[in-house]
Amino acid sequence: MKATVLSLSALALLAGCASSPSAEQQAAMAADARKAAGTLIQQLGGELKAALAEKGPDGAIGVCKLRAPRIAADVSRQSGFTVKRVSPKNRNPAGVPDAWETQAQATLETRLAAGEKPETLETWQVVRTATGKQFRYAKALPVQPVCLTCHGDPAKMADGVKARLAADYPLDKATGYAPGMLRGIVSVKRDL
Numbered sequence: 631m632k633a634t635v636l637s638l639s640a641l642a643l644l645a646g647c648a649s650s651p652s653a654e655q656q657a658a659m660a661a662d663a664r665k666a667a668g669t670l671i672q673q674l675g676g677e678l679k680a681a682l683a684e685k686g687p688d689g690a691i692g693v694c695k696l697r698a699p700r701i702a703a704d705v706s707r708q709s710g711f712t713v714k715r716v717s718p719k720n721r722n723p724a725g726v727p728d729a730w731e732t733q734a735q736a737t738l739e740t741r742l743a744a745g746e747k748p749e750t751l752e753t754w755q756v757v758r759t760a761t762g763k764q765f766r767y768a769k770a771l772p773v774q775p776v777c778l779t780c781h782g783d784p785a786k787m788a789d790g791v792k793a794r795l796a797a798d799y800p801l802d803k804a805t806g807y808a809p810g811m812l813r814g815i816v817s818v819k820r821d822l
């Protein structure tokens with residue numbers, strides 16, 4: 631009798647394992663997550679470029695402040711993922727990475743240092759949470775020359791930009807970057 635109970639629980643355990651997404655299923659979810667991250671990057675990049683041209687860098691800060699969270703919310707709604715930008719040196723007070731995101735960025739930075747191309751750096755994983763399983767994905771956000779206008783060495787940033795940042799983001803940590811570094815990640819997740 632005892633043996634039967636044991637083998638049943640062993641079966642239950644196996645069934646639990648089998649319900650984990652296969653490598654193929656994970657690759658398909660990663661493709662969807664990559665697409666959602668790409669949409670966010672493209673839309674925000676487009677609006678940032680237009681705002682820089684129309685309003686100059688200090689005016690563009692206001693556009694970023696207003697539009698970045700809204701674009702992230704729109705892409706989340708449309709894709710069925712939760713999509714956001716985070717950074718260990720965040721400007722947006724809501725941009726603090728959680729433990730998985732911190733580890734993901736550290737891993738991507740190691741791979742970048744080992745010679746991988748920054749544009750295609752990404753990682754994903756199925757993780758356990760208190761309530762079940764979750765698919766997590768991170769795409770690197772490399773620093774490009776245009777980013778330095780608002781995220782570069784403060785000594786080289788325009789006074790108007792610094793004044794606007796100080797007023798809007800008193801706790802800003804997001805300066806001091808150079809091209810080739812990772813500014814942060816696009817974090818994409820979905821409960822399974």
Ligand code: HEC
Pocket residue numbers: 678687688690691692694695698699715716717719720721722723725771772773774776777778779780781804813814815
């Ligand atoms: C016109 C100024 C400006 C430029 C140029 C700019 N940013 Fe930002 N960035 C901001 C502001 C303002 C925020 C905070 C608003 C937000 O995302 O909610 C921000 C936030 C971020 C965040 C979210 C995490 C955090 O720190 O809060 C990331 C990631 C980021 N920027 C990356 C970039 C990258 C990569 C570039 C270059 C492609 C760039 N930014 C160019 C102004 C700028």
